[in-house]
Amino acid sequence: MSISDKDSTDKDITDQNSTDSDTLININHLSSAYGDRQVLNDINLSVEQGEILVIMGGSGSGKSTLLRNMLGLMQPSSGEILFEGKNICHVNKSEMLKLRRKMGVAFQGGALLSSLSVGDNIKLPLRQHTDLDENTINIMARLKLELMSLANFEDLMPSELSGGMLKRAGLARAVIMDPKILFFDEPSAGLDPVTSVELDQLILQLRTAMNMTIVVVTHELESAFTIADRIAVLFDGELVTTGTVDEIKNCTDERVINLINRTPREMKIDADKYLSRLTKGAS
Amino acid sequence: MFAQIEKLGAHTIQIFEEFGRLLMFLGQVIFSVFSRPFGFRDLVKQIAFIGARSMPIILLSGLFTGMVLALQFYDVLARFGSVDLMGSAVSLSLIQELGPVMTALMIIARVGSATCAEIAIMRSEQQFDALTCMAISPFRYVMVPRLLAAIISIPLLTAIFNLIGIVGGYIVGVFIKDLSGTAYMQTIIDTITWSDLRMSIVKSFLFAIIIIWISMGKGFFVHLEKGVSGAEAVGRVTTKAVVASAITMLFADYIASSFLI
Numbered sequence: 001m002s003i004s005d006k007d008s009t010d011k012d013i014t015d016q017n018s019t020d021s022d023t024l025i026n027i028n029h030l031s032s033a034y035g036d037r038q039v040l041n042d043i044n045l046s047v048e049q050g051e052i053l054v055i056m057g058g059s060g061s062g063k064s065t066l067l068r069n070m071l072g073l074m075q076p077s078s079g080e081i082l083f084e085g086k087n088i089c090h091v092n093k094s095e096m097l098k099l100r101r102k103m104g105v106a107f108q109g110g111a112l113l114s115s116l117s118v119g120d121n122i123k124l125p126l127r128q129h130t131d132l133d134e135n136t137i138n139i140m141a142r143l144k145l146e147l148m149s150l151a152n153f154e155d156l157m158p159s160e161l162s163g164g165m166l167k168r169a170g171l172a173r174a175v176i177m178d179p180k181i182l183f184f185d186e187p188s189a190g191l192d193p194v195t196s197v198e199l200d201q202l203i204l205q206l207r208t209a210m211n212m213t214i215v216v217v218t219h220e221l222e223s224a225f226t227i228a229d230r231i232a233v234l235f236d237g238e239l240v241t242t243g244t245v246d247e248i249k250n251c252t253d254e255r256v257i258n259l260i261n262r263t264p265r266e267m268k269i270d271a272d273k274y275l276s277r278l279t280k281g282a283s
Numbered sequence: 284m285f286a287q288i289e290k291l292g293a294h295t296i297q298i299f300e301e302f303g304r305l306l307m308f309l310g311q312v313i314f315s316v317f318s319r320p321f322g323f324r325d326l327v328k329q330i331a332f333i334g335a336r337s338m339p340i341i342l343l344s345g346l347f348t349g350m351v352l353a354l355q356f357y358d359v360l361a362r363f364g365s366v367d368l369m370g371s372a373v374s375l376s377l378i379q380e381l382g383p384v385m386t387a388l389m390i391i392a393r394v395g396s397a398t399c400a401e402i403a404i405m406r407s408e409q410q411f412d413a414l415t416c417m418a419i420s421p422f423r424y425v426m427v428p429r430l431l432a433a434i435i436s437i438p439l440l441t442a443i444f445n446l447i448g449i450v451g452g453y454i455v456g457v458f459i460k461d462l463s464g465t466a467y468m469q470t471i472i473d474t475i476t477w478s479d480l481r482m483s484i485v486k487s488f489l490f491a492i493i494i495i496w497i498s499m500g501k502g503f504f505v506h507l508e509k510g511v512s513g514a515e516a517v518g519r520v521t522t523k524a525v526v527a528s529a530i531t532m533l534f535a536d537y538i539a540s541s542f543l544i
Contacts, residue, residue: 073412100418111413114404125417128320128424173417 022049024181024213025070030079032065039065040237043079047181052207052214054224057234058259063217066234067185070215071105072096101129104174108186110166112158112173119145119154122173129177144172147209148202164195168202175206181213182206188220200226221260225249233259304507305500312430312499315422325428333394333429334436338443340389345444348385349451352376356452357460366460370467371474373452374445378479379544382445383486384536387494390437391528395498398429399524402502403517411503426503430495437491438484445483482543489539490532497528 025047032040040062047053057063068074070081072088080087083099091099112121122141126132132140145151148168158166167187174182187203188196200223207214218224224231225245232242235255241248248256257263356372402425405411411421449471456462501524508516 071412071416073415097418100416103416105413105416107409107413109408111409113410113413114408115401124419128417128419170413173413 023047024049024084025215026082027066027070028080028082030066030069030076030081032062032069032074032076034065038077038237040069040076043239045232045239045242047213047215048230050207050211050213051229052203052216052227054228054231055215055217055234056219056221056224056231056259058219060236061234062237063219063234064185065237067183067215067217071103071183072100101177102180104177104179104182106167106171106174106182106184106187108167108189109163110158110161110170112166112169114158116158117154118150118156118158118161118169121158121169122154122176125173125177140176141172144176145169147175147206148172164191164199167191167199171202171206175210175212178210179212181215184214184216186218187216188218188223196220196223197226199223203227221262235259301504304504305497308500308503309496311422312426312496315420315427316431318420318423322424322428325424326431329428329432330436333390333432334439337390337393337436337440340393341386341440341444342447344385344389345382345447346451348381348444349373349377349448349453350455352381352448353452353455353460357456366462367466368470369452369456369460369462370449370470373456374449374471374475375479377445377448377452378475378483380536380540382448383441383483383490384533386437386441386444386487387490387532388529390433390440390490391494391498391525391532394433395494395528396521396525398495399498399502400517400521402499403505403520406503406505407513407517426499429499430492433491433495434488437494438487441483441487478543482539485543486536486539489535493531493535494528497531498524501527 023046025045027043027045030040030043030045031038043066055063055066065074069076070088072081076089080089082088084102086095086099088096088099112118113124116124119141122144123137126137126140130137142151142154145154148171150165150168150172153161153165153169158169161169171184174184184203187199191199203214203216204227206212214227216224216227228245230242230244231248233240233248233251233253233256240253240255241251243251249260251257251260352373353369356369356376357366360366360369360372405425411425414421414424453464453467456467457464501520505516505520506512508519511519
């Protein structure tokens, strides 16, 4: 790319910076698909500085796909995602790397590297991206581990941790570089109620302690209502509504009411037809 | 009939697609060799895994291969009254062919399968996504140390296999078949030329790249396995990686031999 090309790209990026200064992420008309299967349809959503936004929805509603798009792990079929005004769908590789350093991601199962100890996993981003000496790296890692109540587990391997500990270790690694925004995929999934509540408290403490913007993807209602400043509800790849916890609780949309009341979808099973098919198969 | 042709066509397209995907994967790994920072610690760790920890099986298999070769050659050479040439026969067979091939097969069994399974599990557990999100290239961090470690370790293991095989031949020839030890060694020195050694070195480099490339690539694309997921997919790609590595290695052996002999 020539210098003039680069200048024009920078200008384009600056032009896109015209969004509200309190908005960290702006998603405009985002659609995404796996092959022929459309998963997200025309999503418009914003993430404000310092807020905890919970993306909520049932299984297959598209929340994880939305998260993968926001992380730049997946290219949308149309639309744009502006992070600090920069369209992450079209930035070059080095620009994307810079943006990634402002993001922290805690994956559902922790996604710790199985060949490294918990401590080495947490130190990995510091070792890769900074020139800090080993002593400082050790201190920083220990601080984050203490914050996650994992101070005595630094030398253990990921396979020796429980599900909740893996999530907390993943969270420690996600915040080790003090990112501007933290993405957390299904913090409560697979955890007992007590550990789940502990993790919710941890997310709230993190926001207070580190003044971080947090995006949480979950299908757990209690967890969402505890931690969220705003909730975005997805249903079958469409954004049904966004609002505060009270607004969501009082929402009149049937799909949101069904989600809150845990009403199962109507199963269209014709018992007679099913039985006749079964007997046909047997004969 | 048409259905069978259609099936064959679909299968052929699938093979070409997979080969193309693996080639692009190799290109990305080679491109990442030149990116920074270089993971020296990871390289040493992988050399220890591929090289040092493979030593016992290489020593054992090399010794027994050399011993069996000596027994076989003694029987054949005795019919022609040329048992004095046993040193040459054993060493040439080992250096030109059996050393690189047997070492490669041992490495496929020990390292290729483990590498493929490890990478497939990393993929399934979103560890590559995690690396990407940490602005760390999975190719540079995970693949490059393995590729370089294989390129460094496998030729060295092949050389050790050749040496220990010659020692095995010596044990059988001198201590069991009462041949002259000096004659055994002298015929080796007289026969082996630089071109024989070059063939061994070239083949071992080639096999190193093939083994690690296919093992890593198959593991990396575990999510594209049709109809299976999780542990079953990991098991399936590992089996495929071992079979594909062995067949590709033997095919490359034929090509390399036809150019180098």
